[in-house]
Amino acid sequence: MRDVALAPRTVPPLTGGLADSLFDLAADQPARPLIARRTDPAATEWEEVTAAELRDEVVDVAKGLVACGITPGHRVAIMARTRYEWTVLSHALWAVGAEVVPIYPTSSRDQVEWILRDAGCVALVVEDEQGVMTVGPVCARLPALRHVWQLDAGALRELADRGAFLPALTVDSLRRIVLPDSTAVVAYTSGTSGRPLGCALSHRGLASPCDTLLAGWGHTAAPPGEQGRVLAFLPFSHVYGLMIQGLCIRGGLLMAHEPDPGQEALASALRSFRPTYFYAVPSVFEKMYKNFLRTAQQAGRGALFERAARTARAFAAATERQRLGRGAGPGLELRLQHAVYERTVYRRLRAALGGRVRRGASGGSPLHRELSLFYEGIGILLHDGYGLTETCGGVTVQPLGREKSGTVGQALPGTEIRIAEDGEILVRGPSVFQGYVNDEGATRAALWGGWLATGDLGRLDSEGYLTITGRKKDVVVTSTGKSVAPAALEQRLRMHPLIHQAVVVGDDRPCVGALITLDPDFLAHWRAALALQGDAPVREAREENALRDEVARAVAAANSAVSRPESIRVFRVLPEPFDLANGLLTPSLKLRRDAIVGHYAEEIDAMYQARSRPPRLATPPDPVDWDDSDSVFR
Structure with a gap:
């Protein structure tokens, strides 16, 4: 360890x-x-x-x-x-x-x-x-x-x-x-591959993270003297x-x-119920941000929103450095800019959540640091945490007054976290499950001397903050032997307003590639804003070129966070999203990666063939020749 x-x-x-x-x-x-x-x-x-x-x-x-x-x-x-x-x-x-x-x-x-x-x-x-x-x-x-x-x-x-x-x-x-150790819930995993497994969760296990969070963080659910209000929609x-x-x-x-949980119903419930605390998964926070941007652009205030968003992130980053003892906090000019946008922009954004939310939580998968800073900057401090079915939910939480965006916080009191030699996160504590129902083999494989092998990859910094880097089974290994954890790339791709979903591929391929789906709402807005002239065939061709260039810029932005061998060199934009109906998402809306790769096998082959050398060459292409990312639309 x-x-x-x-x-x-x-x-x-x-x-x-x-x-x-x-x-x-x-x-x-x-x-x-x-x-x-x-x-x-x-x-x-x-x-x-x-x-x-x-x-x-x-x-x-x-x-x-x-x-x-x-x-x-x-x-x-x-x-x-x-x-x-x-x-x-x-x-x-x-x-x-x-x-x-x-x-x-x-x-x-x-x-x-x-x-x-x-x-x-x-x-x-x-x-x-x-x-x-x-x-x-x-x-x-x-x-x-x-x-x-x-x-x-x-x-x-x-x-x-x-x-x-x-x-x-x-x-x-x-x-x-x-009894506390009696089984309370048998929760079946989403089953991203194979049959779902039933996780036996005890009364003690389910209560433990709740009671720990309430003891240390419960007072943050509402202003002093008020009862906390939470809208349950997940x-x-x-x-x-x-x-x-x-x-x-x-x-x-x-x-x-x-x-x-649809956009309109959720927005209506938030406005009428007016919660004091808001919890969601990262995709909800991503979608809300894109809706803020789209609404501002449609009103002719897109540039104002983007300036306000940059100020929010800068203000939150400076505030974070101050609370972590690494800086003096926002300077006078930044505080003045932030105050202006508070009156003109931020309070309007908070009104979309009912106007009373000042704190919230994100879980299910890691929240992108830039997104976390944005929400903190507009006045909603998000606590990004980590947990899984086998731990009855919460394993980590952001310590009060020392929140660090881009991480999922520190271990909950009473819980231990270790990082194995291969980077896998191991957890031990009162919330770890009792085992898999009717599957002793899977239980033995998951529990090692009281430690749960989570299957997730991560790292701990010197202060005990955990950063999730991906899933062991999701790691892509290219034909050159390069191992790539796809989560960070996919997360950065989804930050672009046009991109709805992204799946990194590349096992036994010369380089990393990506399958991308587009956000239908923002795509419609983008097409309307483009307002190209000319007859239909010419207009459609120019629009397709512009869309290809925009997605390529999103890929380049995602690549800026990784090394060259880890970067996306080829991608394809798909005509439809991954969803429950086509069997490419789990019920908890996680990607079924194996199913996606199998379903789009022909598209993946074509994507790589489009960048290969001409067939007259007897030798296979050298990965060094895969320099410029290629976009292939279908």
């Missing part, structure tokens, strides 16, 4: 199950608002649900589960978007000692069947008729499955009526025998979403659910 980061533990150990925090809060502060609901998705008014009201509904549903034969240790799957019923159901299941098996509502029939069979689920809760149609044809092949409940058909009311004859003491008796089917739910319920924050 080369590097180690260790932080002391600061929170008391868990003594019961995850449902206890709701019951304890309802007993101590029954009138405290915990949930904000909308009866109509288009409504702008939110109704508050108190801790006592939420607990009572959880008890009613839990009694119905018991009446239906759900007992401790039974596994029940939930296949629904992020909505109020998810929170009720999960806590009802935990209250009776059952285990939650989250399933993405976009999962295919084969994926649903595999998870239900592998986990041995005795019941399934779906959201709507589409969910029923997905699972219906496979029910006969799942003898353990006894119940299928549909939320939109009144599943919660049905369960409450079913258990109405049982006393509340029944639920309390079951809840009090749930899927609870992912451990990141589950962690946010845990933070809100265990910390007494007011949580609202937005089942539609």
Whole structure:
């Protein structure tokens, strides 16, 4: 081992199950608002649900589960978007000692069947008729499955009526025998290759990062004296979403659910709910930045926005140097410029998030340093962290007052991080999972003497800050033997407004290449702004040339951050994005790299052939001849 980061533990150990925090809060502060609901998705008014009201509904549903034969240790799957019923159901299941098996509502029939069979689920809760149609044809092949409940058909009311004859003491008796090390969730990995694996996560494991973050960072969720407000919109089917739910319920924050993560629905919910803390994945922050830029350009203020963005990044960088003890902070001229843009630009940008957000969190993948500095500069300090399903979410966090953009922070108190000789990140701590369900071989391969081999690559600096550099299995090895971690290049490419997705390729090829998809919204705006004249064929040809040049500039900008052998020498712009429908994204929106390379094998071959030497040469091309990046549009 080369590097180690260790932080002391600061929170008391868990003594019961995850449902206890709701019951304890309802007993101590029954009138405290915990949930904000909308009866109509288009409504702008939110109704508050108190801790006592939420607990009572959880008890009613839990009694119905018991009446239906759900007992401790039974596994029940939930296949629904992020909505109020998810929170009720999960806590009802935990209250009776059952285990939650989250399933993405976009999962295919084969994926649903595999998870239900592998986990041995005795019941399934779906959201709507589409969910029923997905699972219906496979029910006969799942003898353990006894119940299928549909939320939109009144599943919660049905369960409450079913258990109405049982006393509340029944639920309390079951809840009090749930142990911290009992399994609470079996979360299936996205399955970027092969079958997804079920990660057994304990009550203690899921509570640990939440309680640690609340103890040290919980006060940052809102201004002093105010209750924190969080809009939950990422899927609870992912451990990141589950962690946010845990933070809100265990910390007494007011949580609202937005089942539609689309741009318009999310923007409307943010404006009406007005959260004090905003969490998302990097792609959401990237998209928001591009929308800011596009809106400014459409209003004829593109140059103003770009100047304001440069000032924001410069101001944040100077502030960072000051808090890390490496500089004096922003100078007078920079402070004056920043103050001007605060009045004219920054406050308008914050208004897009409801106007009350001053801090937020990014997770799921590393956030680009320039993007992090931009948000800090406009008044929203983002805490970029690191975690994975096998660690119940959080492993690292930015230390308060010493945040460092471009890193994912330091190890959470009570958690240890090591970097192996090959650069792999190893983690040990209370949130590490119990193992993979029904796969002892995979469990042994992942856990080495209590250390979890994450499969991620990273480095620790002298102060214990972790920087993620990629995934071990994603490393590209060219025919010259050069190993390239694609994450940094792909991240820099996505910073260009026109680029939506990027996949670096090059295994056994003479140089590094890239497959690129374009952002449809910004592309339409870009075409309109170009306003080329002439008849259609001439105009389209000139537009294509201009687009090729613009993407080539994005590639050159990405290449500036890496060495010459690591740089992208060829690329191809694809006509459609990688998405769930074409099987090139996982349900958690990660790239299925193997599937992408297989799907676009012909395009990749053509991309490299376009740069090879003429066939009359008997010798293969020398990599030194691959000097200028080539753009190949399809």
